[in-house]
Amino acid sequence: MISAAKTDKPPPRPLLVWDGDCSFCKRCVQKWRGWGRPRVDDCPYQSGHLPPSPLSEKEFSQRIYLFDTEGEIHSGAAAAFRSLSHTRIGFLDRWYRRFAWFATISEWCYAFVARHRNVFSKIV
Numbered sequence: 496m497i498s499a500a501k502t503d504k505p506p507p508r509p510l511l512v513w514d515g516d517c518s519f520c521k522r523c524v525q526k527w528r529g530w531g532r533p534r535v536d537d538c539p540y541q542s543g544h545l546p547p548s549p550l551s552e553k554e555f556s557q558r559i560y561l562f563d564t565e566g567e568i569h570s571g572a573a574a575a576f577r578s579l580s581h582t583r584i585g586f587l588d589r590w591y592r593r594f595a596w597f598a599t600i601s602e603w604c605y606a607f608v609a610r611h612r613n614v615f616s617k618i619v
Contacts, residue, residue: 505566511578512560515539519616530582572601
């Protein structure tokens, strides 16, 4: 599992931040919206509507991030699963938090897809 960073000014609702230049990210977020994710807002990092954080532009271009209402910043698979925790596949977030093996595999898969997102964009 990747440990969460912190922000001193958390958003009033969870905020999923993604790379607006990434067609794979855009497709995933559109699909997730369709799954009924009403408790989480989202925006590309390029929008400029982000809470203050210690993250660099390079970091935002490589992973998704979830800013939660307690000030924690989650990334990668943790951010994806947590943002989907109130959907029909919310069990993935529970598995991620409960089973270290599942978290490890999920982060490896996330990193692999992130490195090859142009290819996966064409597949999705």
